[in-house]
Amino acid sequence: MTETAYAKINLALHVRGRREDGYHELETLFAFVDDGDRLSASPAPADTLTTHGEFAGGIEDPFGNIVAKALSALPRGKGWVVELEKRLPVAAGLGGGSADAGAVFRMVERTHGLPDDWQARAARLGADVPACVLSTTCIGTGTGTELIPVDNDLAGAPVLLVNPRVALTTGPVFKAWDGLDRGAMPGGFVRTIALEGRNDLEAPAIAICPVIADVLAALRGTDSFLARMSGSGATCFALYDNEAQLQAAAEKLAKSHPGWWQMAGKLR
Template identity: 40%
Template sequence: MKTDDYSALAPAKVNLFLHVGPVQPNGRHPLDSLVMFAGEAAADRLSVMISDDLSMTLTGPGMTNPDHIGPVDDNLVLRAARALQAETGSTQGAAFTLEKHLPIAAGIGGGSADAAAALRLLTDLWGTDTAAAHKIAPALGGDVPVALQGHTALMQGEGERIRRAPDLPRVPALLVNPGLACPTGPVFRAYDAAGGGAGFREFGAVPPFERVWDLVHWLGNQRNDLQAPAIAAVPEIAGVLDTLQALPDVLLARMSGSGATCFALFDTEDAARRAEAQLSADRPDWWIRATSLGDAA
């Protein structure tokens, strides 16, 4: 049994495009999405040590609205730990400290990233088989399998099928959230009510691109199917997108996931940092992070 203190980043997941099929009898939707992960500037931090039972302490600037995160005992980190115990028969415990930096209910998979980080840390701390973590990941949430793998990938099926997309450049980006939660359930229900999903099909693979500009040009022909219903639920998202599109040197602005976080893509990291400085001065009430997107660290 290991007794060291372990820690890991839990980076934001960004859906560069998100195509959504019609609702299935089980209430879920087939998805096709190109996913990349942010760097350290846009990530939660999770640490853990061996304990007699399972517990978690929440800290960090993302806890300014603690009511949004729900009961600690129902947090995905502890749910992941309990599921891994059940799958492996482990009787070991763990004491987590989650330093929350990512906004909640924001379309960037913060809770899923935290759960994936917990599974990686516990696999090491408890000495369990990595296959156990991958087996239980889909039941924890659609974004958990791709977050657990941590690679740029197509996320398909209900999130359980991951197809790596290795031949893509890292993409300089600006992530922005207006400080408003956009819960996933109502957005999907509005999408279903509008008859969403007709003509859905999956990509076989993402073409290889060496240059950011070429990748972004290809992405411009894709879409986020949940963007319209999310804007209907949280109209401020449209203003965020307009603001991002007006920034200097922006190549593409789009919403991630079910919102309300939006992203702007740039050709260089310097351009993304300049945009961060400008927008942070104009909108100090928004969550704004310049980063680069690609494989998780």
């Protein structure tokens, strides 16, 4: 079996407050790019996991990571040999580990079906995992685990992901949030929510990692109709009306910032 772990982006991310359990109350618009990490699996006497790819070195403990935990979270009968090609940067706001776990859930669904409580099992692995299992545009509330369908009028939109090759862990960014509730995420179709929404973690992320502002400025200097940071950073994305605009932007940034990582694709 093979499965793509689709890159997750937050078209909007409104932080509404700190919860007593230490998490934050969120309203977010999840979307997914048609590219990402790649996983393959085949039957074996016991579970094994091997990793390779550009960002495999960012996984400190391959046997204790979220893929291994996802394998343990679901009944499958015998074991699997799993190979993970890590093509997404780690600690980048793209839900890379959560997307990998989501891909495992989809492979289990294909071969054995998922248990009725799969969403709860996914949520125990991470707040983004339930959305990453579905890998379709949706609204997340609570900590991001409560999912609501949404009319997606941006499906197929060209998208460019750019990361300055700086890892940025989620915890410090949320901790640096100023605690101000700037209002609810707007309603309507996906394009409206994206254009009228915001990412409340941009400012604290830039305070910790100033190069994010450079990435956003570079993307906003192209023909995009929206450029924003994803999640807690440091990856930013830009959306375009057509492929020609995307290709021109990708080439422009590759020349001006050759060290930055890029991935181009379309919204699912």
